[in-house]
Amino acid sequence: MIAALAGLPARDAAALKIFLGMAFKGCAVVQATVAPGRALPRADVCIVDLAGLGLADWSPKAEADLLLCLGGQHALLLGTAGNATWQDKVHATGRHGAQRLAYLAKPYGRDAMREALDSLGLGQGSGAATAASPAVAPTEATSAMPSVFASLQAVRTLFPELQRHALLGKLLDLLASAQAQELRLTLHQTLIVHPRQGWVAHNTSPDVLARLARHGQTAIGMNARALDSEDDFRRRLVHMTARENLDTFYWRLALDSLGQGLSTPSRDAELRLVCMPGFTRLPGVDDLALQLAAICLRLPQTLSSLRAAFPEADPQAIDRFVLLATVCGAGRLRLLDAPPRARHKPRTERRAAPGAPQPHRSFFRAMLQKLF
Amino acid sequence: MSTPYKIVFAGPVGAGKTTAIQTLSDIEVLNTDARASDEVRRLKPTTTVAMDYGVMKLGNGDQVRLYGAPGQARFDFMWDILTENALGLVVLISARSDDPVAELDVYLKAFAGLMARTALVVGVTHTDAGNRATRQWLIEALGVRGISPCVMDVDARHRPDVAMLVKALLYSIDPFAGRDEDAEATAS
Numbered sequence: 262m263i264a265a266l267a268g269l270p271a272r273d274a275a276a277l278k279i280f281l282g283m284a285f286k287g288c289a290v291v292q293a294t295v296a297p298g299r300a301l302p303r304a305d306v307c308i309v310d311l312a313g314l315g316l317a318d319w320s321p322k323a324e325a326d327l328l329l330c331l332g333g334q335h336a337l338l339l340g341t342a343g344n345a346t347w348q349d350k351v352h353a354t355g356r357h358g359a360q361r362l363a364y365l366a367k368p369y370g371r372d373a374m375r376e377a378l379d380s381l382g383l384g385q386g387s388g389a390a391t392a393a394s395p396a397v398a399p400t401e402a403t404s405a406m407p408s409v410f411a412s413l414q415a416v417r418t419l420f421p422e423l424q425r426h427a428l429l430g431k432l433l434d435l436l437a438s439a440q441a442q443e444l445r446l447t448l449h450q451t452l453i454v455h456p457r458q459g460w461v462a463h464n465t466s467p468d469v470l471a472r473l474a475r476h477g478q479t480a481i482g483m484n485a486r487a488l489d490s491e492d493d494f495r496r497r498l499v500h501m502t503a504r505e506n507l508d509t510f511y512w513r514l515a516l517d518s519l520g521q522g523l524s525t526p527s528r529d530a531e532l533r534l535v536c537m538p539g540f541t542r543l544p545g546v547d548d549l550a551l552q553l554a555a556i557c558l559r560l561p562q563t564l565s566s567l568r569a570a571f572p573e574a575d576p577q578a579i580d581r582f583v584l585l586a587t588v589c590g591a592g593r594l595r596l597l598d599a600p601p602r603a604r605h606k607p608r609t610e611r612r613a614a615p616g617a618p619q620p621h622r623s624f625f626r627a628m629l630q631k632l633f
Numbered sequence: 634m635s636t637p638y639k640i641v642f643a644g645p646v647g648a649g650k651t652t653a654i655q656t657l658s659d660i661e662v663l664n665t666d667a668r669a670s671d672e673v674r675r676l677k678p679t680t681t682v683a684m685d686y687g688v689m690k691l692g693n694g695d696q697v698r699l700y701g702a703p704g705q706a707r708f709d710f711m712w713d714i715l716t717e718n719a720l721g722l723v724v725l726i727s728a729r730s731d732d733p734v735a736e737l738d739v740y741l742k743a744f745a746g747l748m749a750r751t752a753l754v755v756g757v758t759h760t761d762a763g764n765r766a767t768r769q770w771l772i773e774a775l776g777v778r779g780i781s782p783c784v785m786d787v788d789a790r791h792r793p794d795v796a797m798l799v800k801a802l803l804y805s806i807d808p809f810a811g812r813d814e815d816a817e818a819t820a821s
Contacts, residue, residue, distance in 0.1 A: 455766075457769075458765070458766035458769050459765075459766060459768060459769025459772070460766060460769070504765050505765075506765075506768060506786065507769075535772075535776065535782070536772040536775075536776070536782040536783070536784060537754075537781075537782065537785065537801060539785050539786055540785060540797055540801065541785045541786055541793070541797045541798065542785075542786055546797070548800075548804075551800060551801060551804045552804050552808050552809070552810075554801075554804075555783075555801065555804035555808040556808040558781045558782075558783065558805070559781060559808075570809075623693045624638065624691070624693065624695050625803060625807065625810035626693070627691035627692045627693040627695055628689070628691055628695075628697060628803060628810075629800065629803065629810065630691075630692055631689055631691050631692065632796040632797075632799060632800050
């Protein structure tokens with residue numbers, strides 16, 4: 262299913278995009294630019310904010326302009342609750358030939374939106390999930406997932422300071438490898454990276470690793486080799502004294518390498534998490550990291566939308582999360598053309614089983630306080 | 634008036650469900666452990682036959698009831714009862730398992746209805762003694778099945794680990810959980 266959004270404030274558009282991805286499996290959302298006299302792009306449904314199109318008040322001309330804009334496509338019109346004229350018009354006509362129209366008064370909730378879209382026949386199509394299934398990733402997003410290699414290129418472009426850290430750079434080169442790789446750190450200290458199985462083994466101390474990460478110019482001369490025979494792999498593994506998850510190892514090493522300061526990205530980028538980073542094995546994980554991860558695990562998010570979603574957070578903390586999530590292999594990054602710009606925050610619908618008490622904010626606050 | 638919420642812990646025998654609930658609960662965990670009399674005995678001396686029950690009492694008066702579903706499949710009739718109206722699901726899988734993906738699959742199937750409506754997090758236990766690749770296998774298995782993989786290593790005895798897992802569950806339900814409504818209104 263394709264949904265075209267027009268005239269919606271950025272915040273509402275972002276929230277709807279998330280909602281549609283959750284409620285209609287495989288739904289692709291197009292944010293349409295409205296030009297006078299031009300129809301919206303082809304879509305299964307257009308969701309149109311009347312005020313955003315300058316059509317808040319009904320008039321014969323406004324109606325004609327709207328119908329021209331819709332180009333005969335099904336549409337859900339968003340307007341104010343007291344706007345009886347538009348409501349009456351939509352209810353009276355309901356259909357213009359094969360075109361179906363529905364009106365939804367703002368503010369609307371998830372259920373009202375779902376009901377309105379169902380009234381346009383969208384809930385019955387084969388592409389529609391039977392229930393909002395937030396745990397299910399939209400197929401559209403999955404198919405657009407950049408490769409590990411492309412993702413690492415993107416993060417290197419976005420954060421050029423990564424090039425200054427030789428050890429981290431070497432390790433990032435190994436991330437796209439399918440085979441286990443051995444990296445010799447010193448004469449007696451080595452490290453084995455197994456991206457496919459998601460772990461790193463080494464026989465060095467965390468202090469040495471941290472030192473190499475910070476002053477890693479010696480790493481320039483380090484060579485990696487593939488452990489392509491099972492015998493070789495087992496023989497080398499015997500000498501390893503520590504083994505840990507790849508994502509937490511890379512995350513920590515990147516933090517050690519880069520410290521707290523980061524350059525401000527000059528471009529916008531979109532992050533999609535392929536898994537939640539192993540936060541239980543990382544020190545000092547704050548709520549923001551968990552929240553950002555939860556959002557990016559659902560749907561790809563841009564740097565700018567994340568910043569808008571957490572206006573109270575330090576933008577550098579968000580940039581750092583995007584960087585760390587990418588270099589640890591948990592996320593895939595794609596560069597966008599536009600520079601990061603301030604946008605309104607996206608909203609997400611809460612999940613709760615029907616019949617379950619709807620969690621309220623004070624519950625979440627109290628629960629989070631209790632957990633930490 | 635306080636509102637009761639429910640979180641369900643599921644997983645195979647010996648994965649650490651009872652321990653995880655004990656770690657979080659504010660009350661002595663009520664359990665229905667019995668002496669194991671079957672193949673379970675080689676894994677542990679007692680096992681849960683109906684459910685574990687713990688409670689977290691929150692500062693605002695709400696309560697979170699923590700239910701541990703019995704691990705053996707023959708008690709699966711309890712699973713539907715326990716998951717009714719649950720807020721979310723925590724599945725624990727031991728890294729010592731011979732086939733952790735198959736074990737996860739049992740619970741993905743059994744709790745498909747709940748997962749479609751709410752959120753799932755997976756904790757990998759016994760990682761010190763188990764296969765280090767377990768977490769990656771589970772992540773891939775969830776990804777292949779179209780489920781967002783939230784999988785973390787946990788020591789069920791270690792409160793920060795279990796708390797982090799439950800916190801991830803809450804943020805999976807609502808990424809803006811806990812945000813002050815006034816602050817949110819101001820921000821928007």
